Amino acid sequence: MVLGEVFLGAFLQVLLDRLSPRAIINFASLHGASVDKKLKKWSSTLSTIGAVLYDAEEKQLTSEAVNLWLDDLKDLAYDIEDILDKFSIELLRRRVKEQHGAATISKVRSLIPQAKFNFHMNSKIKEITDRLRDISERKESLRLNDIGMSSNHYRAWKMPPSSCRPDGPVIGRDWDQSQVVGFLSVAEPSAINFHVVAILGMAGVGKTTLAGHVFNNDDDAMQQFDLKVWVYVSDEFNIVRVTKAILESITSEHCKLKEFSKVQDNLSKELTGKKFLVVLDDVWDTCDYDMWTKLQSPFRVGALGSKILVTTRHESVARMMGAIQVHNLKCISSDDCWQVFEQHSSLNINNSRPHNFESLRDKITAKCNGLPLAARTLGGLLRCKEIGEWEEILDNKLWSLSDKSGILPVLKLSYHSLPSNLKRCFAYCSILPNDYEFSEKQLILLWMADGLILHPEQSRQMEDLGGEYFQELLSRSLFQKSNKDSSQYVMHDLISELARWAAGEVCFRLEDNVDDNMQHLRCSPKARHSSYISGEFDGITKFVAFSEAKRLRTFLPFTLSENPQNYLTCKVTLDLVPKLQYLRVLSFNSYQITELPDSIGKLKYLRYLDVSHTPIRSLPESTSTLYNLQVLILESCSLLEALPTNMRNLINLRHLSNSSVHSLKGMPMQLGRLTNLQTLADFVVGKGSESGIREIGPLLHLRGTLHLSRLENVTDVEDARRADLISKKELDVLLLQWHELNGTGEREADVLDMLQPHRKLKELTIRRYTGEKIAAWVGSPSFTSMVLVNLEDCSKCRFLPPLGQLPSLKELFIKGMSGVESVGSEFYGEGSLPFPLLETLSFQNMQGWKEWIPLERHQGTKDFPCLKKLSIYACPKLEGVVPENLYSLEELVVRECDQLVVSIANYKELSVLCIRYCKGVVYRSVVDFQLLYLEITGCEELTCSLQNEDGFLQNLMSLRHLSIEGNSHLVQLQHLRLLQELHIDKWPSLVSFPLASLPPSLKDIKIRGCDSLTYFARYQIPPSLRRIEINRCQNLKSLVEDEEAIGGSSSSSPCLIQDEESCLEYLSIWNCPSLISLSSRVKLPRALKHLQIHTCRRLESIADALHDNISLEYIHIWRVPKKSFQLERV
Structure with missing residues (x-):
C-alpha cells in the first residue's frame, strides 16, 4: 500500500464552498436547470460524507477498507474539482467576451462554443454523479460515526498568536562543535595538503545542523580558510554535478563546460594555493572509491591545511574517503x-x-x-x-x-x-x-x-x-x-x-521511481502532481514515464545548478504537454526553447506558467485565452520583444514577473484591466498611447518591487498622475528609469513630481533622470520606512535632495550626477540630526563635484553617527578633506580624487582602507589603527612616509593584506607580524628582497611592473610563502640570487628552498623578457603544484627542475624558447 494518510477534510470543505447556492446558480446559467438539480445533489451527498470524514481519517490507521474508500473519495474529489473549475473558466471566458463587446457577434456563432461545452459536460456530470453515489453507498458498510463537518478541524485554519520559529545555538553540541572545529584547525603533515573530517551519525541526530554551525562560525579557527563551499550530495552521487556545484559556488557563475576534465581543470585553478573548506553534506554509500578518487583530484592543489568536511550516516563512507578524524555524533541527553x-x-x-x-x-x-x-x-x-x-x-x-x-x-x-x-x-x-x-x-x-x-x-x-x-x-x-542562504529554505x-x-500516489517524482535496471517506472494514473530534475539534454525517452498520467496538474522541472542551460526535445512541448489538459502548473524554466506552440492555449486549467531564463522571443497569441492563469514568469527572457496583444484578457492574473526582459519595448494595451495584479516587475512605457503609464492606476494591489522603465515615452504628465503610485501602499521597492538623455528636463521634472509613491516605500532608485532638480518628495521625512536610496546618472541635476531627513535611511548611493558642484546644507536638510542611521554612503563618477561642506554641528553631535562604509570614486574636482569625525567608520575607499585629502586621524574602528590617486593622507602615528586591509596607489605623500620609523605602517600591527603601487622608496615590512598577502606594483627602487625584510607570516606575494628587480630573493625564498606571482618585471634574471653568483660558498643545497621548509605551491612568472633561469641550481621545491611561465623568451632549460617532482599537477609554459622545455626530459 503506497498510501500514507488521506487528507480530505479541507478538500471537501473547498468543494462545498464552491457548491454554495450562489455558485450553483452561476453554473446553472451555463447549462440549464438540470445542472442546478445535480449540483445540489452533489452538495448534499458531500455534506453527508463529510459528516463521517473525521472518523474515517482516524480509522484509516487500522482499517485498509477505510483507507481504500478514502483513496477513491480523494480521486473523485479531484475530478469534481476539475468539473467545477471547468464551469468557472467558462464563466471567465464569457465575462471577457462581454467586456470586449462580444454582443456584436451573431447569436448563431455564439451558440457554437456553448453547444460544445454542454455536450462535453453532460457526460462528465453523469460520470461524477454515478461515482459519488457508489462512494456514498460504500460508506454505509464501513460503519463510520457521524461527527459532522462543523468541526474546526476542517475550517479555515488561523495563525496562532506566536508562531515565530526560534533561532539560537545548537543545544547540547558545544563539545561536538569544539571537537569538529579543532579537527578542521589542525594542519597535519602529509603528502597531500587536504584532509577529510567526517561527522557520522544516524538520521535526525543533527549532522547537518552541526556542520552548518561550524561552517558559519566566525571565530579565528574558521577565518583561516580562504574559501568555504557547501554542497549537498544526497543518495544519488553525481560526480559531475558535485564538481560543478563546488566550482559555481566559488566563481558565482554558471559552469557551461561539457567535459568533466575541463570542469576539474577550472576547479583546480580556483583552488590552487588556497586553503579551503568544502562541506559535502549527506553523502551516502552510493559513492564508491573510484568516484571519490576522481572527485578529490582538484583538491590536491590547495594549500596545506585544507579540509573536506563530510556528513554521512555510513561509516563505510568515512573509511572509503580516508577520513583522518571521524566524529561520531551521539544522541543528545x-x-x-x-x-x-x-x-x-x-x-x-x-x-x-x-x-x-x-x-x-x-x-x-x-x-x-x-x-x-x-x-x-x-x-x-x-x-x-x-x-x-x-x-x-x-x-x-x-x-x-x-x-x-x-x-x-x-x-x-x-x-x-x-x-x-x-x-x-x-x-x-x-x-x-x-x-x-x-x-x-x-x-x-x-x-x-x-x-x-x-x-x-x-x-x-x-x-x-x-x-x-x-x-x-x-x-x-x-x-x-x-545553511547557505538565509532567505531560502530546505x-x-x-x-x-x-x-x-x-x-x-498523488505526487510523483521521476527520480524516486526507478527499477533495478535504473529505468523510470510509470507514473500512476492517479498522480496529480509531478516533478523531475532537468538534465543538460532531456530527450523523449525520459518522459515515457508520464504517458499514462493524463490527469496531471503539475509538470515541474527542477534544476540543481545555478544558471543552467538545458535542452528539451520539442516532442515534449508539441506532443506530451498538450495531452496534459488538466495542468495547473507548467514550467520550462532554463530550457533553451525559442517558442511555445499555439496549443498552449488549450490548457484552460493552467494557473502557473514559467518560461524564465529561456531564449524565447514571443509568446503565442493563444496565451491570452488562458483565463485561469494566475502566475506568468518571464524573468531573464532577454530576447522577448513583446507580450501578447490581448493580454488584457487574463483577468485572473496576479503575478507577472518580467524582470530583466531587456528587449521589451512596451506593454500590451489596456493592461489596467488586470486588476488582480500584485506583482508587476517591470512596466515598460511604450511609445503609443495604448500602453501608457496611466494603465498602472487601477492596479491597486501591486506589492513588492515595481520598475517603471522608458519613462521618456510619457508624453502627457496627466498620465503620470493617473498612475496613482501614492495609493499603492504595498510597494516596497520602486525603480524609476529613463533610457534616453535627450529630453529638456522640464517634462521629466513634472513626470517625477507626479510619480510620488506611498510613504511606506522602503527602497527608491532614480536612474537617468534629466531634470535639473529632483522632486521635493524625494527626501521627505514622511518616508519613515525608506532604508535605501540610489540616484544614478542624473547628469543634469544640480542639487541633491535633502536625503539627510529620511529617518530610517541605511544605504545611500549617488552615481554619475556630474551637474552637482556642491554638497552641503541642501543634502542634510533642515530639522533634526541628519542621517541618524546611515551605514553605507557611496559617491561615484561625480565629475563636477567641487566641495563637500561639512554639517554645522551642535555641541556633542556627530557627523553620520552610524556610518560604517564610505566610498568616493572618480570625483576629480573634489577639494578639501574627507569628513574627519566619522567615529563608526570601518571601511573607507577613495579612488581617483586628485584634489582630495584623506584624514584618517579619528577613524579608530577602520579595518579597510583603499586610497588610489588622491592628493594626500593625514594621519597621526599615536593612533592605534586596527586596519586589516590596506591598498595605496598613486599617493606619493603617504607612500614616502611608509618607511619612516614613526610612519603610518608602524601602527598597523593587525594588518593582513597590503597593496602598494607607485612607491619610490623601499619599505620595511618585517614588523607586520600578521601580514599574509603583499601586492607590489611599480616600485622602481626594488632590486630584490632580503630574507629578513619580509614578515614570517607572509603567504602570498604578487609583484608587477618593478623594472629594477633582478632577483626575487637572495639565497632562498622565505619558507612561509605559498604563492608567488611576478609579472612585467623587465630586468628580472633569476628567481633566486645564489651564493655562487655573489661570491659566496657553493655548499648550499641545489634547491631553491630546503625541502623540509618548503611551502611554495604556486609559482607564476609572466612577461619577464630578461629571465634566464629560476636559479643557477634549478631544482624546484617538491611542494610545488602549480607552475606557469609565460612570455619569457630568454629562459634557458628548466627540464631538470621538473624532473622527479611528483607534486606538480598543473604546468603552463608558453612563449618560451623550445630548448627551455623539452617534454621528453620530464
Whole structure:
C-alpha cells in the first residue's frame, strides 16, 4: 500500500464552498436547470460524507477498507474539482467576451462554443454523479460515526498568536562543535595538503545542523580558510554535478563546460594555493572509491591545511574517503532534548504547570529518543496546545503502530496533527528534490496554482494566507532555513520522506521511481502532481514515464545548478504537454526553447506558467485565452520583444514577473484591466498611447518591487498622475528609469513630481533622470520606512535632495550626477540630526563635484553617527578633506580624487582602507589603527612616509593584506607580524628582497611592473610563502640570487628552498623578457603544484627542475624558447 494518510477534510470543505447556492446558480446559467438539480445533489451527498470524514481519517490507521474508500473519495474529489473549475473558466471566458463587446457577434456563432461545452459536460456530470453515489453507498458498510463537518478541524485554519520559529545555538553540541572545529584547525603533515573530517551519525541526530554551525562560525579557527563551499550530495552521487556545484559556488557563475576534465581543470585553478573548506553534506554509500578518487583530484592543489568536511550516516563512507578524524555524533541527553523541546514549544511563555508536569517531561524526552529533530518536531506540534492536551497526544496510538514506511512515529504524529489544509500543502512538498532550496514566495505561488490555499475573506489576499501556512509549517520544524542562504529554505531528508509517505500516489517524482535496471517506472494514473530534475539534454525517452498520467496538474522541472542551460526535445512541448489538459502548473524554466506552440492555449486549467531564463522571443497569441492563469514568469527572457496583444484578457492574473526582459519595448494595451495584479516587475512605457503609464492606476494591489522603465515615452504628465503610485501602499521597492538623455528636463521634472509613491516605500532608485532638480518628495521625512536610496546618472541635476531627513535611511548611493558642484546644507536638510542611521554612503563618477561642506554641528553631535562604509570614486574636482569625525567608520575607499585629502586621524574602528590617486593622507602615528586591509596607489605623500620609523605602517600591527603601487622608496615590512598577502606594483627602487625584510607570516606575494628587480630573493625564498606571482618585471634574471653568483660558498643545497621548509605551491612568472633561469641550481621545491611561465623568451632549460617532482599537477609554459622545455626530459 503506497498510501500514507488521506487528507480530505479541507478538500471537501473547498468543494462545498464552491457548491454554495450562489455558485450553483452561476453554473446553472451555463447549462440549464438540470445542472442546478445535480449540483445540489452533489452538495448534499458531500455534506453527508463529510459528516463521517473525521472518523474515517482516524480509522484509516487500522482499517485498509477505510483507507481504500478514502483513496477513491480523494480521486473523485479531484475530478469534481476539475468539473467545477471547468464551469468557472467558462464563466471567465464569457465575462471577457462581454467586456470586449462580444454582443456584436451573431447569436448563431455564439451558440457554437456553448453547444460544445454542454455536450462535453453532460457526460462528465453523469460520470461524477454515478461515482459519488457508489462512494456514498460504500460508506454505509464501513460503519463510520457521524461527527459532522462543523468541526474546526476542517475550517479555515488561523495563525496562532506566536508562531515565530526560534533561532539560537545548537543545544547540547558545544563539545561536538569544539571537537569538529579543532579537527578542521589542525594542519597535519602529509603528502597531500587536504584532509577529510567526517561527522557520522544516524538520521535526525543533527549532522547537518552541526556542520552548518561550524561552517558559519566566525571565530579565528574558521577565518583561516580562504574559501568555504557547501554542497549537498544526497543518495544519488553525481560526480559531475558535485564538481560543478563546488566550482559555481566559488566563481558565482554558471559552469557551461561539457567535459568533466575541463570542469576539474577550472576547479583546480580556483583552488590552487588556497586553503579551503568544502562541506559535502549527506553523502551516502552510493559513492564508491573510484568516484571519490576522481572527485578529490582538484583538491590536491590547495594549500596545506585544507579540509573536506563530510556528513554521512555510513561509516563505510568515512573509511572509503580516508577520513583522518571521524566524529561520531551521539544522541543528545534527556536534559538537552528537553531544552530543544522547550525552545520550539514556546513553553517558557506558559507559566501554568500541572501537578504531573515532571511525568509529562519524562514522557516527552522518552518519545524523542535523543534525536534533536524529533524534539524539535514534537515541540512544534505541541506549541499551539495547552499543556492539558499534551497527554492525549502523547498517548496517541500512532506511537505504537508499526508499518514498513520507516517514518519516525513523532514525525507521523506531527503530520497527523496538522490542520487538514496544511496537510495538503505539506504533502505537496514531496515533489521537491532532496535538499532543494526554495523561497517562501515560490512555494506559496505553487500552492495557489494547485488550489491548496482556502479562499480567505474578501479583505485578505490568498498570498497572505499562504504566508501564514508557510510560517506555521516552518514553526513546526517541517521547513528550516538553508545553511547557505538565509532567505531560502530546505526540508530535512527525513521530513522529505514524511512528505512522500503522506502524498502517496498523488505526487510523483521521476527520480524516486526507478527499477533495478535504473529505468523510470510509470507514473500512476492517479498522480496529480509531478516533478523531475532537468538534465543538460532531456530527450523523449525520459518522459515515457508520464504517458499514462493524463490527469496531471503539475509538470515541474527542477534544476540543481545555478544558471543552467538545458535542452528539451520539442516532442515534449508539441506532443506530451498538450495531452496534459488538466495542468495547473507548467514550467520550462532554463530550457533553451525559442517558442511555445499555439496549443498552449488549450490548457484552460493552467494557473502557473514559467518560461524564465529561456531564449524565447514571443509568446503565442493563444496565451491570452488562458483565463485561469494566475502566475506568468518571464524573468531573464532577454530576447522577448513583446507580450501578447490581448493580454488584457487574463483577468485572473496576479503575478507577472518580467524582470530583466531587456528587449521589451512596451506593454500590451489596456493592461489596467488586470486588476488582480500584485506583482508587476517591470512596466515598460511604450511609445503609443495604448500602453501608457496611466494603465498602472487601477492596479491597486501591486506589492513588492515595481520598475517603471522608458519613462521618456510619457508624453502627457496627466498620465503620470493617473498612475496613482501614492495609493499603492504595498510597494516596497520602486525603480524609476529613463533610457534616453535627450529630453529638456522640464517634462521629466513634472513626470517625477507626479510619480510620488506611498510613504511606506522602503527602497527608491532614480536612474537617468534629466531634470535639473529632483522632486521635493524625494527626501521627505514622511518616508519613515525608506532604508535605501540610489540616484544614478542624473547628469543634469544640480542639487541633491535633502536625503539627510529620511529617518530610517541605511544605504545611500549617488552615481554619475556630474551637474552637482556642491554638497552641503541642501543634502542634510533642515530639522533634526541628519542621517541618524546611515551605514553605507557611496559617491561615484561625480565629475563636477567641487566641495563637500561639512554639517554645522551642535555641541556633542556627530557627523553620520552610524556610518560604517564610505566610498568616493572618480570625483576629480573634489577639494578639501574627507569628513574627519566619522567615529563608526570601518571601511573607507577613495579612488581617483586628485584634489582630495584623506584624514584618517579619528577613524579608530577602520579595518579597510583603499586610497588610489588622491592628493594626500593625514594621519597621526599615536593612533592605534586596527586596519586589516590596506591598498595605496598613486599617493606619493603617504607612500614616502611608509618607511619612516614613526610612519603610518608602524601602527598597523593587525594588518593582513597590503597593496602598494607607485612607491619610490623601499619599505620595511618585517614588523607586520600578521601580514599574509603583499601586492607590489611599480616600485622602481626594488632590486630584490632580503630574507629578513619580509614578515614570517607572509603567504602570498604578487609583484608587477618593478623594472629594477633582478632577483626575487637572495639565497632562498622565505619558507612561509605559498604563492608567488611576478609579472612585467623587465630586468628580472633569476628567481633566486645564489651564493655562487655573489661570491659566496657553493655548499648550499641545489634547491631553491630546503625541502623540509618548503611551502611554495604556486609559482607564476609572466612577461619577464630578461629571465634566464629560476636559479643557477634549478631544482624546484617538491611542494610545488602549480607552475606557469609565460612570455619569457630568454629562459634557458628548466627540464631538470621538473624532473622527479611528483607534486606538480598543473604546468603552463608558453612563449618560451623550445630548448627551455623539452617534454621528453620530464
